Amino acid sequence: MKELSLHALDIIQNSIAAKATRLDLLLEESGPILTLTLTDNGCGMSPELLARAGDPFTTTRTTRKMGLGLPLLRLSAEMTGGSLSIDSREGIGTRVTAAFRSDHIDCLPLGDMAATLALTIQGAPEVDLLYIHRKDGREFRLDTRQLRRELGAEVSLAEPEVILWIQDYIREQEEALSASSI
């Protein structure tokens, strides 16, 4: 992966495959530490599966016996001196936390979070997604329940016109958050 936001898009697919109806994505930038936390209320993992979740030769899919999403995220985190942790309880949900040293030369750029969030919403418009980006005491918050309230019940969040608007909206807010901290 070339961006942290692509890792986020990738592991969110795990939550959607786990039938999550609620996703909380928290991005915290505090000094040189960047933490990405994804919490879902999907089916969760048994202790046995959880123990093997970071192993590339573990997957729940049937097309082949490999799954690289979490191992690649672990690699990207550990390359910077950071870490990956996964907590999960069957029937409750899963939390994946990836910590990065953003001042490390091998740390991937955050990249296009607006595209990641917009396409997540496009792929799963019925999921309640809460995104919070905290940076140096300021924050941007996006809640799809609020978007749905504004939009009304008849228009889907997945309509191209709506998704592209949401993407532009997030991009503006993310830029404002970055600009304010310089």
Add this chain to the structure above:
Amino acid sequence: MKSLADLQAIRDRMQKQINLRDTSDDHIRVVVGMATCGIAAGARPVLNAFLEEVDKRQLKNVSITQTGCIGVCRLEPIVEVYVPGQEKVTYVKMTPDKVPTIVSEHLVNGHVVAEYTIGAAE
């Protein structure tokens, strides 16, 4: 800057045309592979380009969806196009700049862009 209240204007505009999508018989499905392999290979900008083209041309008979691994990871990003009554067409090694051609030639005019298909790549 945009504000969330802008969504209400989008809603009002779209409610007038809301029944146009999903009800027509010539409904075309575009499916983009968004597993680890697809995302790493560049599926995100491809999916974005489809959304932009479909919005620009106001194609109400096209729906764009995401799926997991299609099974030929080395040819990602992969896009499948389902036109009712026709065989599925699989486009491989997609890039955003291939998207406008596929939208205008295949989705609008009904001509498969043979050079971008899996048949041409294999």
